Amino acid sequence: MISQTELINRWQGLVTELADVKLLAVSKYTTDELVQIVMDAGQMNFGESRPQSLRDRCQQWPECHWHMIGPLQKNKAKYIGRHAAMWHSCDDIETAQAVAQHVAGRELPVLIQVNIADNQNQRGVAQHEAGALADAINGIEGLKLEGLMGMAPREGDVRQAFRNLRGLRDNLFGGSFAELCMGMSSDYKIAVEEGATIVRLGSTLFASR
Numbered sequence: 211m212i213s214q215t216e217l218i219n220r221w222q223g224l225v226t227e228l229a230d231v232k233l234l235a236v237s238k239y240t241t242d243e244l245v246q247i248v249m250d251a252g253q254m255n256f257g258e259s260r261p262q263s264l265r266d267r268c269q270q271w272p273e274c275h276w277h278m279i280g281p282l283q284k285n286k287a288k289y290i291g292r293h294a295a296m297w298h299s300c301d302d303i304e305t306a307q308a309v310a311q312h313v314a315g316r317e318l319p320v321l322i323q324v325n326i327a328d329n330q331n332q333r334g335v336a337q338h339e340a341g342a343l344a345d346a347i348n349g350i351e352g353l354k355l356e357g358l359m360g361m362a363p364r365e366g367d368v369r370q371a372f373r374n375l376r377g378l379r380d381n382l383f384g385g386s387f388a389e390l391c392m393g394m395s396s397d398y399k400i401a402v403e404e405g406a407t408i409v410r411l412g413s414t415l416f417a418s419r
């Protein structure tokens with residue numbers, strides 16, 4: 211396991227490197243102990259990919275912001291409506307309606323996940339479908355559409371995929387103010403160069419090397 215000193219050094223290095231770009235610490239594979247260490251160092255935003263884990267950690271650490279980044283089934287919508295600080299992986303109108311029923315008076319920030327990998331197996335709406343989903347989400351009370359999220363292909367032109375997502379964000383939101391959540395451990399430097407406002411980092415922060 212990574213030592214406390216090494217973890218804090220890595221976190222500090224990333225915070226400095228990322229400057230204005232928001233760091234989402236993806237804690238889905240990580241122990242409570244390591245989560246607590248980066249939290250004590252000052253990290254506030256965490257990403258989880260399973261609804262129950264997000265709920266559990268949100269109840270354990272309600273002072274932090276818990277972001278949903280994984281696939282969501284309708285029967286788990288309540289965990290996200292109640293507990294998520296932001297839902298990054300919205301790609302379906304019916305699930306969005308289900309989540310909205312559980313937000314209890316607040317407005318949940320939502321990103322549309324767009325498939326920018328040119329790979330049918332990847333999650334997210336096709337690029338040409340993002341506008342229609344955006345219109346639909348804008349019509350749902352309790353949700354607040356704030357931008358787009360995407361994952362680059364494992365092989366192929368990563369930079370071009372990020373450029374496509376940025377272009378789509380600029381088109382749909384009329385400029386560059388909305389969130390652009392892209393970049394993981396292997397490709398976040400490219401994502402930042404291409405205009406990411408949020409990066410999602412798991413292994414480069416928490417994993418032993």
Ligand SMILES: *Cc1c(COP(=O)(O)O)cnc(C)c1O
Pocket residue numbers: 236238259279280361394395396410411412413414
């Ligand atoms: C797990 C996960 C990440 C973090 O991946 P790393 O390569 O460990 O940084 C980012 N985004 C999503 C959607 C994930 O599921």
